Amino acid sequence: MTTPPPAETASLRRKLAVSNRRRQLTALALLAPALSLMLVAFVVPIGTLLSNAVHAPIFVDTVPELAAALRAWDGKSIPGESMHRLLVAEMGRAYKDKSLARASTRVNYERSGMRSLIMKTGRRAKRLEPPYREALRELHADWAELATWHALKASSSALTGRFLLQALDLKRDFDAGVQRVPEQQQVYLDRLRLTFWISIIVTLLCAAIGYPMAYLIATTRGSTSRILLILVLLPFWTSLLVRTAAWVVLLQQEGIINDTAIWLGLFDAPQQLIFNRLGVFVAMVHILLPFLVLPLYSVMKSIPRDHSRAAASLGARPLSAFLTVYFPQTIPGLGAGCLLVFILSIGFYITPALVGGSADQMISAIIAEFALGTANWGLASALALILLCCVAIVYPLFGRYAGARNLRLG
């Protein structure tokens, strides 16, 4: 091989750079539609929604000067007349342009009763006369309480940790700092624990049922395997709602399963099979099974039959051959399937809502309740953010320990 003169190599390098750049631009152009869809339909809305968990500027936006003054206040004693004057002036204005109601809802999360107090103050602001400190106390005795002012101060910054703390059954007291909420108010951590617990059980059940199933499909030949695969895929072709409703029909007190079991003499009386934990497990496992079977099947399909024969010829008994040669090779598929099932079940909403009892509602149902029912977007987003964080922790753990590196999803 000969080395061309320097001038020639330089021009060659330039040509290579140009052609590389062109290739990169082409790749980018091809990706552009998908990327913009991702951005518009996924990253921006979800990011905005989740930002609600820590960003609640409504109070600050509505009464900016009062909020600034509250932020500067040290909170040790009831503030002076100037703060009271500012409060009356800004709340009166906000009441008039009808923005006070939403701002007062924000304060109400900090201390219940604040909404009606603020609305009352705004309504009467016009008629109040200085000194405002006394006028407000006359209007409502709560204005003489330090806790009332602390609630206002807590709402006075756009960024807040209160929703995240609340989602973890914590609260911040002005004096005592972050602490656990009283036991009878602790709800969210229990729900989160329940959600994880149900998801783990569902994942284990899916693995226990799905593994032999995938094995059968992957190792039988010809049309039997195809028919079994179609049976697994069949649930995908019907809507989730229909399948869940079907379980209601099957499992209810006068349903087919109860009737059959009584007819066979298994039960004396109809059993409660639905609207409890059992119903949740049955319906969720049924819905999620394909997500476990399919990745497992694709991995099992790629394991040559010769491996089992080789193991046998080398002196391994069938069980030992399975445990040392077959099973280790299916771990990536099993890990991917379990991960998929686990992540999907953590977010399950409709199924537990329809076939579970009130004690079986998972965290998604609570999120939906806050988002759609009471419009507490801050808490809904905080719970969703915590759920997302849990998934973000579980995912790499699975990746490392279940050897799912060959089958990364996304």
Add this chain to the structure above:
Amino acid sequence: MEFRSVEKTYDGHVNVVDNLNLEIERGEFLTLLGPSGSGKTTTLMMLAGFEAPTSGDILLSGRSLSSVPAYKRNMGLVFQNYALFPHMTVAENLAYPLRRRHTPKAKIAEELARAVSIVKLDGLEARYPAQLSGGQQQRVALARALIFEPDLVLMDEPLGALDKNLREQMQLEIKHLHAELAMTVVYVTHDQSEALTMSDRVAVFHEGLIQQIDTPQLIYEHPLNSFVANFIGENNTLPGTVESVGEKQCEVRLNCGALIQAKPVNIEGVGAQASVSVRPERVVVFKPDGIDADQNQFTNRLAAVVSEVIYFGDHVRLHVDADGRELTVRMPLDATLDVTAGKTVALAWAAEHCAALDPL
């Protein structure tokens, strides 16, 4: 090792293996050769214990193997696609059969080192199969099948996935290993040159039956029927009718009219159809006028027209047309005769180099 009238059928109609009687001597290299679907792999799988004979029995040192499961047969098996365990390193793959036998750790390390040096894989113990080349993977598979000192090593087209050069190199290595370790090998292949170069004996399979079982030389030089003659090496087949049968010689009247002297190997008698088989390298080419003195030493002569001359480097190959029948002739490079396409030539060969076999 012995097969006694073994039969195997999958569908109840056709026997994949039909009335198989076969003895395998200790220390021999036996090749089962045949086209795909001839029953050779099924035979091997029955030997390994993955298929059960429909009838008949397989014996090892006089003991029936029918109730011995595959994992107790103590036979090393090498697969065409190697069947190395991808989640284990080379060392773990090699130690696998020893672990299953609960060999002590020190002994495993010792055997491992020996096996690795025998198949020249030193330094690759910690690699995974996916990090090895095809030839290296093949060596690992080989070593894994040998390391536990099996009674019998079975190889199912082990070199099928390698390219030509590597395949020839591995053929020799396996042959040397066989000699060195004095192991008994049953080797399945559809590649006849592989069978000839490696084996002590070759069993030619066709349609579930062993057509011939002999040394490579006898298989090539004295095929017992037309299938063997045509399957092994290149062969010219000339159809005709038997005119007379002697003890060492017979006469066959070819369909083109010529009378050919041949060894009677597989013919039914006077008047029966037969095909005369002669190897391309046994045919000598002469000028057509018949004056050449050398020509008279050959009993058989046939006029033909050269249709193609192909230069092969180490020899020249002629495709000739003998009265509508295409024949192939291997001519040595130093042949003085000048041949070109379209010329008429005389073909000659000795009676001892051609056999009268069953008609095709």
